[in-house]
Amino acid sequence: MPHFDHGLAATSHPLDESYATAQSRTMTTAKNSKVCCLSRLKLGLAMAAAVSLADAAYAQSPADWLTGMQGQTAPGQAEAAREHDDQVVETAQVRMVARLTADGEEIEDGLVWRVYWHPPGDTSRSTLVATKQEARPVFKLKVGDYIVNAALGRAHITRRITVKGENGAEAASEEFVLNAGGLRIKALVSGVEAASNTVSYAIYSDRDQTDNRKLVLSAARPNLIIRLNAGIYHIVSTYGDCNATVQSDVTVEAGKLTEATVTHSAAKATFKLVQRAGGEALPDTQWTIQSPQGDEIKESVGALPTHILAPGSYTVVAKSQGRQFQRDITLANGETAQVELVMN
Numbered sequence: 001m002p003h004f005d006h007g008l009a010a011t012s013h014p015l016d017e018s019y020a021t022a023q024s025r026t027m028t029t030a031k032n033s034k035v036c037c038l039s040r041l042k043l044g045l046a047m048a049a050a051v052s053l054a055d056a057a058y059a060q061s062p063a064d065w066l067t068g069m070q071g072q073t074a075p076g077q078a079e080a081a082r083e084h085d086d087q088v089v090e091t092a093q094v095r096m097v098a099r100l101t102a103d104g105e106e107i108e109d110g111l112v113w114r115v116y117w118h119p120p121g122d123t124s125r126s127t128l129v130a131t132k133q134e135a136r137p138v139f140k141l142k143v144g145d146y147i148v149n150a151a152l153g154r155a156h157i158t159r160r161i162t163v164k165g166e167n168g169a170e171a172a173s174e175e176f177v178l179n180a181g182g183l184r185i186k187a188l189v190s191g192v193e194a195a196s197n198t199v200s201y202a203i204y205s206d207r208d209q210t211d212n213r214k215l216v217l218s219a220a221r222p223n224l225i226i227r228l229n230a231g232i233y234h235i236v237s238t239y240g241d242c243n244a245t246v247q248s249d250v251t252v253e254a255g256k257l258t259e260a261t262v263t264h265s266a267a268k269a270t271f272k273l274v275q276r277a278g279g280e281a282l283p284d285t286q287w288t289i290q291s292p293q294g295d296e297i298k299e300s301v302g303a304l305p306t307h308i309l310a311p312g313s314y315t316v317v318a319k320s321q322g323r324q325f326q327r328d329i330t331l332a333n334g335e336t337a338q339v340e341l342v343m344n
Contacts, residue, residue, distance in 0.1 A: 090143045093171035101255040116147040153227030155180030182257040187222045189264045190334045201237035230254040239264040240308025242298045267331035270306040271339045273318040286319040
């Protein structure tokens with residue numbers, strides 16, 4: 001049976017505005033692996049400066065966070081929206097600002113603002129009326145109630161605002177506190193940092209009341225800052241394309257950058273089917289890697305497929321020319337193996 005090592009430990013260190021590192025450190029440990037987290041402050045600048053390519057990976061869109069607020073325009077709602085646009089009504093300017101924490105600095109970059117309007121008395125559905133990607137955008141809005149979403153990476157906040165009539169030339173101000181921090185994952189294999197294109201990880205929310213988790217971000221790469229709302233998250237890191245995974249929980253604190261290290265245990269195996277020992281690999285061979293219990297772990301086709309697997313025992317099945325061959329193998333952590341199946 002394959003052996004899986006799952007682990008992650010987290011430590012947070014608040015920093016002052018000169019980036020000095022405090023001495024406090026906490027450590028939580030899960031089975032057979034360690035993760036260390038280092039927190040840094042000067043939050044707006046540290047978080048904004050990190051160009052998070054992981055944001056291009058699949059994740060919830062900001063519209064997903066507006067659950068129950070956005071959808072198809074219902075009959076009559078479109079007409080109400082047109083009346084809202086066509087009527088000569090009073091407008092006002094509203095400036096939006098955002099912070100990671102209530103006492104933190106204003107966020108300088110990376111924000112996306114979305115403003116939604118809904119017909120009076122009907123809050124079940126909303127219509128997007130404005131979008132801006134600025135640190136301190138100013139919106140000119142008609143008097144009324146709106147829903148505003150401010151997003152920084154995967155961190156976000158959504159709340160209602162009320163726009164009142166012009167009060168002099170100065171724009172009204174609305175402040176949004178995201179209560180967010182950042183997470184950066186580093187991946188090691190046998191004590192050496194893994195190439196970023198060999199490891200990916202997914203981030204899930206903590207379990208809800210029905211004991212389920214919600215996917216926050218998938219296919220994220222190591223060493224990139226992922227901006228998240230404060231809370232507990234479940235990390236599933238995968239080395240290669242099979243079952244060499246590490247799973248554990250990590251806590252993201254508001255206004256802090258958490259740096260975590262996951263350590264993978266794995267073996268690399270190349271498979272080939274030959275007519276005699278040491279012979280040439282047969283092309284177009286169909287391969288199936290199974291657990292000793294018969295559970296399928298990986299399928300592939302080719303003469304010399306290579307896969308990264310968790311240490312443990314496996315049954316390898318090769319199919320070629322209408323015939324089937326199999327062999328039981330055991331892989332150790334850090335091993336690089338050539339697995340040869342001979343046609344009998």
